[in-house]
Amino acid sequence: MNHDNENLELPQELQDALFGLGDLAAPSELDQRVAMSLMGQEKAPDELWSRVQPELCEIATTHSVLSAATPSPSHGGRLLSFPTWVASVAPVRLAAAAALLLFVGVSFIVMRSNANNATSTQDLLAQASTIRAEQAALRDQYRARVFAQKVTPSQLSPTARGLASSLGATTPATRGQAL
Amino acid sequence: MFRLSRFSVSLAVLISATLVSCLPVEQGAQTGPSSLSQSSQGGFGTNQSIAAGEWSLPSVVYPEQENLRVERHLGVLNSAGRMTWQHEALHADGAGEFRLDLLGVALDNPMGFSLPSDIQFAAFDRRQRYLVSFRDLHFGNSLRVRQNYEWHEEFGVTTVAGVLCDRYSATSRFGFGAVEFVIAADTRLLMGWSLRDTEGQITMTSTTVSLDWAPDHTGIAWSTPAAPNQAYTGSAADIATLGFEPTPARYIPQGFATSEERMVLVETIFPDILNLHLDVLDDGLRTLFFAQQRNITRGGGPGQSTGTGQLAGARYSDLGGIRVVEGLFDGREIFIVAPLPTDELMAMLGSLFD
Numbered sequence A: 001m002n003h004d005n006e007n008l009e010l011p012q013e014l015q016d017a018l019f020g021l022g023d024l025a026a027p028s029e030l031d032q033r034v035a036m037s038l039m040g041q042e043k044a045p046d047e048l049w050s051r052v053q054p055e056l057c058e059i060a061t062t063h064s065v066l067s068a069a070t071p072s073p074s075h076g077g078r079l080l081s082f083p084t085w086v087a088s089v090a091p092v093r094l095a096a097a098a099a100l101l102l103f104v105g106v107s108f109i110v111m112r113s114n115a116n117n118a119t120s121t122q123d124l125l126a127q128a129s130t131i132r133a134e135q136a137a138l139r140d141q142y143r144a145r146v147f148a149q150k151v152t153p154s155q156l157s158p159t160a161r162g163l164a165s166s167l168g169a170t171t172p173a174t175r176g177q178a179l
Numbered sequence B: 001m002f003r004l005s006r007f008s009v010s011l012a013v014l015i016s017a018t019l020v021s022c023l024p025v026e027q028g029a030q031t032g033p034s035s036l037s038q039s040s041q042g043g044f045g046t047n048q049s050i051a052a053g054e055w056s057l058p059s060v061v062y063p064e065q066e067n068l069r070v071e072r073h074l075g076v077l078n079s080a081g082r083m084t085w086q087h088e089a090l091h092a093d094g095a096g097e098f099r100l101d102l103l104g105v106a107l108d109n110p111m112g113f114s115l116p117s118d119i120q121f122a123a124f125d126r127r128q129r130y131l132v133s134f135r136d137l138h139f140g141n142s143l144r145v146r147q148n149y150e151w152h153e154e155f156g157v158t159t160v161a162g163v164l165c166d167r168y169s170a171t172s173r174f175g176f177g178a179v180e181f182v183i184a185a186d187t188r189l190l191m192g193w194s195l196r197d198t199e200g201q202i203t204m205t206s207t208t209v210s211l212d213w214a215p216d217h218t219g220i221a222w223s224t225p226a227a228p229n230q231a232y233t234g235s236a237a238d239i240a241t242l243g244f245e246p247t248p249a250r251y252i253p254q255g256f257a258t259s260e261e262r263m264v265l266v267e268t269i270f271p272d273i274l275n276l277h278l279d280v281l282d283d284g285l286r287t288l289f290f291a292q293q294r295n296i297t298r299g300g301g302p303g304q305s306t307g308t309g310q311l312a313g314a315r316y317s318d319l320g321g322i323r324v325v326e327g328l329f330d331g332r333e334i335f336i337v338a339p340l341p342t343d344e345l346m347a348m349l350g351s352l353f354d
Helices: A012-019 A028-038 A048-069 A084-088 A091-143 A158-166 B006-022 B026-043 B118-135 B142-148 B236-242 B342-350
Strands: B049-051 B067-077 B083-093 B098-107 B149-160 B163-172 B178-184 B190-196 B202-212 B229-231 B257-264 B276-282 B287-294 B311-319 B322-329 B332-338
Antiparallel strands (some): B067 B202
């Protein structure tokens, strides 16, 4: 399997646009969904985008207003700072662009991560499967050592009944149950 | 094909870092499920479920931690496969004191409760601290909970005792069954829970039926331990107190780990019942008791040892959802009790000796 990243690269226009995003923070739900996708837990629902879009727009608008109000240092040395041209764009358009780019960027990362992690995930699953098999074998090995007689609850010792009752089991109560 | 440049790697890392920095950490553990709940109510309105984030568990407070009085119905599957019901009242002062009383008992359905017998009442009274601590559901170590259970938040809300509640379920990753929770949406009070076995059958369930946030605790005698207990440290003094050195199990059901190791000093209350070494294990939601006691209660007395490294007289029973395995080993009684398949408990017993 090829584990390297050579087959994946952000398109140039996306790179340029992402540079212009500044330090926008993603809405929390988008955060969670992306993280879940990264962990392979849950695919984001189709309507997620329509729900987070207004929040993204709001964040982007707020950010652009703040950026315009606060003179920022030269962005030459900062990878994620607002270029000058960004502040000149109408806030709504910026918001939409930022949201779109962020979403595309996130999707790309998820896609890239999934591609890169496909093998390692399979490895992990294989390891987990091996561990479970080993655990099951160990259980069977130890289980086979015990020859036990099935009894009714009332035939158990008072201490055993007391312990079971303390975990919620209903058992015949006797004097010996100190627990 | 695109070729990945150092730039795009940096960019991806930076964006990932930005996203990760936004992930809820401690605060998120409190707010994550709620935000999911809000979106679920507004966006779907179906009964499907989604996986909750790995990093967040539902925030919850337990009734015994608050100043309140709750009444609840608790159903327990018995060994005959029928559901026995208890009507219980819990008083708690919010400062650590509580009392759990048995008000009534019923069979098959939580209606038509009759008064408990004196024996039932006394047994319940003696055991109330254990019931609150070990029977009632609690989230254990959060890492263990997340490792061992897959979490879901159910869409929509439900009403319990007039309180709007969120619903959650957690399914064991190791096939030990599921646990369901009902948590008040505003106060995060645990209002109910159910335990399902490996076949999906409910083996124990608890539902709050009334809730009083301004309780009158007048005349309440707060719960006290039925027998003194203290942490087991493995010291010579502890070994002398027990009369033996506990043997560790080499097999433990997957996902379980010790949460408490204590000595229950029963002899101080009942001179003819010996002190007990109690290892409490859990997988984050389910509790397992692994107890050892010098043997005089079975087999004729302390002089009748089974011999070194030998197991004798093993027996087991299924008490509805709770399974029990006990046996004589090395002059000791061994007890393993848990809501787990019997084979898991047998294997644990079998791992005590070579």
